[in-house]
Amino acid sequence: MNSPKSKILVPFAADGSCFNPSLRCPKSGTYTVGEDGKEITFDHFDAALEHIKMMYTPRWRRPNEAGDWEIVSAVRWELLPK
Secondary structure: OOOOOOOOEEEEEOOOOEOOHHHOOOOOOOEEEOOOOOOEEEOOHHHHHHHHHHOOOOEEEEEOOOOOEEEEEEEEEEEOOO
16 A cells, blocks of 8 residues: 555546545445446555556546536546645
8 A cells, every 4th residue: 555655646537636545435435447337346545546547548436516426537647635
C-alpha cells in the first residue's frame, strides 16, 4: 500500500473529482472501475488504481450530488490531493 508521504498519480474527471481511497462503496466495501457493463470490483484501492492505469479510458464509479453512484471518465492525471 502507498505510504502517506508517497505521491500518487490519479485520474480526474471533467467535474474535477478524482479517483481516491474514499470511493469505497458503502454497501459492498469495494471500488468499482470500468465501463458500464464491463465493470470490475476491487477490495483494495491500490489494486483498483493499478487496473485503472491500464485502461484506455479510465472509468470509475463515484457518488454524484444526489448520492447515486455513476460512472465518470478520466480527462487528466494529477497528484492525489491531500
